[in-house]
Amino acid sequence: MVFPLTKLAQAKPEELGQKLGEFIQEKVADVVGFNVVKGFLNLVFSDDYWLSNMTQMMQQAQWGFAAPDSKPRMMVEYSSPNTNKPLHLGHLRNNFLGYSVAQILKANGHKVTKVQIINDRGIHICKSMLAWLNSGKNETPESTGMKGDKLVGKYYVEFDKQYKKEIQELMAAGSSEDEAKQNAPTMKAAQEMLRAWENGDAEVVALWKKMNAWVYAGFDTTYKRMGVDFDQLYFESETYLKGRDEVLKGIEKGVFFKKDDGSVWIDLTDEGLDEKAVLRRDGTAMYVTQDIGTAILRFEDYPDTVSQIYTVGNEQEYHFKVLFKILKKLGWQQSDACYHLSYGMVELPEGKMKSREGTVVDADDLMESMAAESRIVADEQGKLADLSEAEKTEVYNVIGMSALKYFLLRVDPKKNMMFNPQESIDFNGNTGPFIQYGYVRTQAVLRKAGEWKRANVEGLELNPYEKNLIQLLFSYPEAIAQAGIQFDPSVVAAFSYELTKTFNSFYQQCGILKEEDETRKSLRLQLTELTGQCIASSMLLLGVSMPARM
Template identity: 55%
Template sequence: MNLQDTLSNQVKQAVLASFNVEIESVEFQATRKEFVGDITVVVFPMLRYVKGNPIVIGETIGNYLVDNVDNVKAFNVVKGFLNIEISDSYYLNFFDTIKDNDTYGFVNSSPSEKAVMVEYSSPNTNKPLHLGHIRNNLLGYSVAEILKAAGQKVYKTQIINDRGIHICKSMLAWKLFGHGETPESTGLKGDKLVGNYYVKFDQEYKKEIESLVSKGKSEDEAKKSAPILLEAQEMLREWEKGDDETVALWKKMNGWVYEGFNETYKNLGVDFDTLYYESNTYLLGKEFVAEGLKSGVFHTEEDGSVWCDLTDEGLDKKIVQRADGTAVYMTQDIGTAIQRIKDFPDVGGMVYTVGNEQDYHFQVLFLILKKLGFEWAKNLYHLSYGMVDLPSGKMKSREGTVVDADDLIDEMAATAEEISKELGKLEGYSDEEKQDLYKTIGLGALKYYILKVDPKKRILFDPRESIDFQGNTGPFIQYTYARIQSILRKATSSKLSDQVINAIELHEKEKELLKQLQLFPEVIQNAASQHSPALIANYTYDLVKEFNSFYQNVSILGADIEDEKIFRVQLSKVVANTIKNAFGVLGIKVPERM
């Protein structure tokens, strides 16, 4: 229980004992810097229950707390604000409970609790992962890790979009223009090679449209009748019929892509517990359309198509099956959600990490699943996020103007190298150590820059700005962690980090740092309930700012009193561990030296 929770009960008791009135809640705020105190009770809201002068009410409560609560040592009242001073023993007792706890702030999952399935990435197999996928992967992975830290069992998954006309476009272009090229023969990652043929298809398609328009067709007619498009559509039909040659080509090219994806995921530091493939799921859901028709959730139009009328819920009518009996994406998503619960019966909810252009789709999906009577449908969440832009502008994959994920990861490491050399921070490092550190700094900068922003907001990502060793950046926090490790290495020789301390008088900066540490468990829980890594990122920055203020105002290893020196080393160690844990759930590594 944190200080605010503890005091809340005690303030309620004070009001009851002093005024014979029960109040529902107590409003707290941080004590303003110009006043003495550790936490402030706002008296004004109590005037609804207690009549009188707010200054007198505040003094009455303050006197009760000093007389009856061990941890309250003094108070002062400024207008309607009761500023409370907390004893050093309270903070030292708190510190004693966390100093040896390497997982402070984290909660173990309960076997009886339902699990959560978090879906992220879910790429198409016709191109490499790009900057948009990076934000998706970082958000999904981090939310999964945060939910775990908050005490939930989590399965990480993705649905790989491995079928459809876009996939056939790459396949056809390779068949027509590839001359047997392979990742081995070209030296290209498989996903990049396949992506090149997706671009090639678009180039040839545009040429054919231009040719048909010059022969008198309208642009719309030309787009529909271009021979290369018709051939791609025929290839899709052959795939759906199970044609051996087409399926063999599909398996070969998708295999190249999967190898490329796996390399990118490894470099990005994300993973999955289970995979779903659209080629296996695209026919799912049709049986539930039939059930929905029986129960009245769906209805049939005159042309034979099946719809769900959601107008009473403020949405629209949504098709769930075409007149020819074929499924639409909504049908597939209904079936896939249900299949996941069959595959993992302990799952009681799901998080879908998908861009905000799909907000309406997920509103409809979740509502249909509720109407179909699935209890777990109330625990579905769309982790909606905004687009990532670069100063160079918007990306278009079919035109080859996408910012490739691998290239961006490499660029981040190169930028980290350039800035580190300018600052001259890495004397005495071997070349291998330097390269590892550049990657750690570069990836840390990328991840932190993206995750510190609320998921719903659009981001303008500037690689160089993200690798700043000052301000609210990943490298600034990593540098502070490395600085603490340097202190701890110096302290290890005298075994300061392991010794027991006697009672000491806390410096104001020590107390502020302990207050910040107290917040960590609550931040983890809030980040989990709000599905927001930004809360963790910005908490970590605040913690680092407090530590740096502490570092600049008190001497750690040079303290005159031995017990103070021991305490400051141990406090630094807890701060470092909290930074490491917080960055860990964000998927960011921290370097021991920098």
């Protein structure tokens, strides 16, 4: 594009392009031609230039990736669910996104620590505990065969039902809505239980430990199936006190101030935000307080951390603005580099997911139904007939998960996205299975090729399909870098898709094993090998694995 230079050069775009083109062609050996179209200068590079690039790419151990641990440590937080409700579709987007960004940062050379904060403290836990005590009949995951998170979730719903019923009754008896909400006996009991918990009441703490353990066991099963993991867990029940201490220290430094009623605040009006409370009148910690404590603890645990990435929904943008400002004022300069990886909601055709209205898409159910769907497709094709049942199930799972992960990650994280359960998730077109299929194809060709040599391909003339493929493979590092800068896996997803499509086109148009010229056959096999590697490694950045067959 030569427009920006026209003023400087005092020339018309076409003339300038012509002159520039002539100059570059003369000075740069790899440029063998050019043309000028409407102010755009297009340079033509020689086939040997592309062939030598290909040879170079083949020699890399992991083409596209930066040297491991060559860049500073970044911490990525994701998942962090409430411990009283099972995981749903929104959590899937969160987990896949966080895990993928961690992978991408690693590929960019960063040291990465994957963390999660477990929200195991507060009134919400007490609600499930209370309902279980009242009507649980000592049910356990073992006695009911339910996953622990599902069982606890059941009692959370039970509590809510009872609570609503009591509000109705109180309102019928003449209370206002606010009064009814405050005076409902179950809510009072839950608050009482929270106080007992905070005071270390042995019975309450024991129950809390028991039920939390159920939930974690359930979550672990789900995480395993999702294919995500964490390097370190942080528990809110352990960090909220640290948060409070940091706030108390901050008062002395003049960062926070105390109001007459004893509550503690920070004034952020100079930053364009409001005043924000950080400790209640009674001195107890709030949500932000806990986050302050957790953030500082993490910086202390991993002093080489230059940035913390928080994978949390976009409804909390204000919260993180506040948090980062507070950290800055407390003297943590790293907060400038901290980033709220804010993502949009997954919407259903009928609107927002609401657990109370039963319109949630459960994570376990969805993953299961994706695997079931891929089983149906695969059985129709009958290509896996000779595999054992266990091997088949493994393949179905890998395909189902790829469809799901790719579906959620190919979209710009910042945007809300639509999920239609009826139409479900596709296995054709711009999808995970399409890309897996392309990969399987590369492996099948290589398998059938048997022994072959990487011939010196210098001097070959490239056809457009070969050239497109090389050019695209050559741009792989750029895609990884851009995804890292923008914290955006969709960039990688787009690359994988483009690569697969380009390979499929090449595969269709150019015989690989049929090619009679040995040198050209070697070139095409090399391209096939490199493409397979890049598809697999790029999809691994999304957390998607490749089946050997499908």
